[in-house]
Amino acid sequence: MSTLEIKDLHASVETEDGPKEILRGVNLTVRAGETHAIMGPNGSGKSTLAYAVAGHPKYQVTSGEVLLDGENVLEMEVDERARAGLFLAMQYPVEVPGVSMANFLRSAATAVRGEAPKLRTWVKEVKDAMADLDISSEFADRSVNEGFSGGEKKRHEVLQLGLLNPKFAVLDETDSGLDVDALRVVSEGVNRYRASGETGVLLITHYTRILNHITPDRVHVFAGGRIVESGGPELADELERNGYQRFVQAEQKALA
Amino acid sequence: MTSDVAGLAPELKGAKEGQGEVPIASAGERFQSFDVDAFEIPGGREENWRFTPLRRLKGLHDGTAAFDAKPAVSVTSGGRDASGLDGVTVETVARDDARLGEGGTPADRVAAAAWSAFAEATVVTLDGTPDPVTITVEGPGVGASAAGHLQVRTTPHTQATVVVEHKGSGALADNTEIVLADGSQLTLVVTEEWADDAVHAGAEHYLIGRDATLRATAVQLGGDLVRVTSTVRYAGPGGDAELLGVAFTDAGQHLEQRLLVDHAVANCRSNVLYKNALQSDSNDAAHVVWIGDVLIRAAAENTETFEFNRNLVLTEHARADSVPNLEIETGEIAGAGHASTTGRFDDEQLFYLRSRGIPEEQARRLVVRGFFGEILNKITLPELRERLEAAVEAELAITGA
Numbered sequence: 001m002s003t004l005e006i007k008d009l010h011a012s013v014e015t016e017d018g019p020k021e022i023l024r025g026v027n028l029t030v031r032a033g034e035t036h037a038i039m040g041p042n043g044s045g046k047s048t049l050a051y052a053v054a055g056h057p058k059y060q061v062t063s064g065e066v067l068l069d070g071e072n073v074l075e076m077e078v079d080e081r082a083r084a085g086l087f088l089a090m091q092y093p094v095e096v097p098g099v100s101m102a103n104f105l106r107s108a109a110t111a112v113r114g115e116a117p118k119l120r121t122w123v124k125e126v127k128d129a130m131a132d133l134d135i136s137s138e139f140a141d142r143s144v145n146e147g148f149s150g151g152e153k154k155r156h157e158v159l160q161l162g163l164l165n166p167k168f169a170v171l172d173e174t175d176s177g178l179d180v181d182a183l184r185v186v187s188e189g190v191n192r193y194r195a196s197g198e199t200g201v202l203l204i205t206h207y208t209r210i211l212n213h214i215t216p217d218r219v220h221v222f223a224g225g226r227i228v229e230s231g232g233p234e235l236a237d238e239l240e241r242n243g244y245q246r247f248v249q250a251e252q253k254a255l256a
Numbered sequence: 257m258t259s260d261v262a263g264l265a266p267e268l269k270g271a272k273e274g275q276g277e278v279p280i281a282s283a284g285e286r287f288q289s290f291d292v293d294a295f296e297i298p299g300g301r302e303e304n305w306r307f308t309p310l311r312r313l314k315g316l317h318d319g320t321a322a323f324d325a326k327p328a329v330s331v332t333s334g335g336r337d338a339s340g341l342d343g344v345t346v347e348t349v350a351r352d353d354a355r356l357g358e359g360g361t362p363a364d365r366v367a368a369a370a371w372s373a374f375a376e377a378t379v380v381t382l383d384g385t386p387d388p389v390t391i392t393v394e395g396p397g398v399g400a401s402a403a404g405h406l407q408v409r410t411t412p413h414t415q416a417t418v419v420v421e422h423k424g425s426g427a428l429a430d431n432t433e434i435v436l437a438d439g440s441q442l443t444l445v446v447t448e449e450w451a452d453d454a455v456h457a458g459a460e461h462y463l464i465g466r467d468a469t470l471r472a473t474a475v476q477l478g479g480d481l482v483r484v485t486s487t488v489r490y491a492g493p494g495g496d497a498e499l500l501g502v503a504f505t506d507a508g509q510h511l512e513q514r515l516l517v518d519h520a521v522a523n524c525r526s527n528v529l530y531k532n533a534l535q536s537d538s539n540d541a542a543h544v545v546w547i548g549d550v551l552i553r554a555a556a557e558n559t560e561t562f563e564f565n566r567n568l569v570l571t572e573h574a575r576a577d578s579v580p581n582l583e584i585e586t587g588e589i590a591g592a593g594h595a596s597t598t599g600r601f602d603d604e605q606l607f608y609l610r611s612r613g614i615p616e617e618q619a620r621r622l623v624v625r626g627f628f629g630e631i632l633n634k635i636t637l638p639e640l641r642e643r644l645e646a647a648v649e650a651e652l653a654i655t656g657a
Contacts (some may be wrong), residue, residue: 054611055602082613094608098626107622111613159610
């Protein structure tokens with residue numbers, strides 16, 4: 001069984017006034033079969049956590065470790081991390097003009113699986129996966145994310161999640177900007193990925209509504225660049241009622 | 257625009273003809289002549305020469321080029337001599353052939369020098385629906401200079417595909433006339449696949465007949481200095497010209513594209529899209545210049561035109577100059593627009609692809625291939641398209657960009 005361990009992770013971003021620390025000691029362990037929700041107000045550093053784990057060059061990890069089955073992910077290149085079994089569903093998927101979705105998916109699957117998928121089974125696999133997410137087949141010929149609506153981009157992130165089947169998936173606000181139907185379709189896609197029980201999910205969200213579709217095992221409140229409280233699903237209910245105010249104030253007091 | 261330039265300061269001399277250091281007010285007032293001596297010798301600060309490194313032009317512009325060699329021109333189809341093929345007539349004609357000049361008149365000193373110096377011209381006439389024709393123009397060899405002249409013409413309602421390949425060494429100044437008869441359709445690919453020493457200053461003169469369609473793709477890859485000046489005019493209404501271009505410029509290489517689409521006739525269309533990639537593996541700059549002039553004259557009602565230049569900067573030491581100009585003398589048009597973007601390689605795109613496991617080098621190739629693919633994918637000759645795609649891959653291998 002796989003394990004993803006984040007240990008005392010500190011990360012900063014370069015600003016005009018020098019480096020600014022955003023992650024201030026994140027500790028979290030996710031095991032295969034578990035889904036952890038990370039909830040927090042805007043600007044708390046949730047997305048930075050996602051990007052730092054994936055290896056975005058904008059964020060500098062200053063100390064700490066991210067271990068995937070004991071291997072230090074932070075020493076790996078971005079693409080090595082993906083091949084090792086990490087996946088980041090992005091909040092704002094990037095448009096890549098001139099690269100078709102079909103070509104992109106096949107290139108990614110070839111890289112992650114270590115060999116090119118057999119063409120005949122691959123075509124069917126992609127077709128079925130697209131149908132599951134209510135994605136029209138014509139998207140295969142379109143450039144990656146180019147001109148896609150917000151909802152279409154998120155469906156394609158979950159499409160990739162299903163096809164690449166990573167050990168651990170970080171979903172960064174995959175629910176934001178989705179209408180009710182799209183949220184249901186996307187959540188079903190995530191649940192199919194979880195169904196094997198051999199994969200772990202780190203679900204980053206601002207809102208509790210996606211948790212009605214994807215039931216978390218653990219809920220963490222993120223404020224001021226670290227986890228300030230952890231609990232079961234009932235913690236999400238409290239956030240739904242009372243918001244983040246209590247945690248933000250406590251964090252500000254601690255910083256002062 | 258005043259017709260009297262006397263009394264202007266000396267540095268404005270020649271301004272009226274667009275040869276001076278001050279830009280002319282309208283592309284429609286460009287000076288034109290078949291006579292080289294009618295043009296002043298450019299000094300490098302003139303509007304139409306200011307981007308071109310004249311020192312590297314091998315004297316094509318100032319009378320010092322000897323023009324004592326000839327470009328070797330061959331016309332083939334499917335690898336065989338094309339003369340005698342159905343619908344293809346290949347002629348070598350003397351300077352006094354009445355058809356020469358029909359496509360247009362030189363508008364700069366190098367083009368006029370080529371016109372004044374060429375010994376004989378090649379005229380390829382296409383009739384009916386001939387097989388695709390390849391015209392190979394080979395430079396005169398290292399250290400030599402040559403003046404060339406080529407005319408490609410169609411008969412009414414012809415549908416043809418022509419590839420013009422430039423290769424070899426030396427310095428070549430030439431004029432290429434593309435004359436499309438009424439209702440004809442020409443798909444044209446012009447490649448610049450020169451050796452590293454080569455200098456090519458080419459003037460292309462397009463004349464689009466009534467209801468005729470041109471689908472042109474320019475591919476600039478090789479050469480030390482390549483400067484292609486393309487002018488499109490319409491002989492009647494209903495003409496449609498698509499001018500696509502790709503260029504890949506390396507360290508120390510200068511590639512220049514100067515386009516003028518002159519809409520003087522009603523109900524014509526033009527679409528210009530040039531995409532260039534720049535890379536350098538040394539301190540020598542890779543340089544690309546794109547000048548896109550579109551002129552819609554008062555009579556050209558219901559014109560539809562768009563021009564777009566995109567430059568992709570892959571490394572340090574790269575310079576792209578992009579100057580779109582749109583002049584509109586009538587409000588009665590269907591549409592007109594222009595755009596230009598120059599950007600570095602997009603790190604976010606790279607991150608996205610790599611975050612899906614795709615190795616960095618492959619991710620870069622995907623992005624650059626995608627960048628050029630929009631244009632190369634339209635080349636309908638599979639062998640040529642594959643060869644050009646491979647050439648782009650080979651370019652990428654130079655810097656590992």
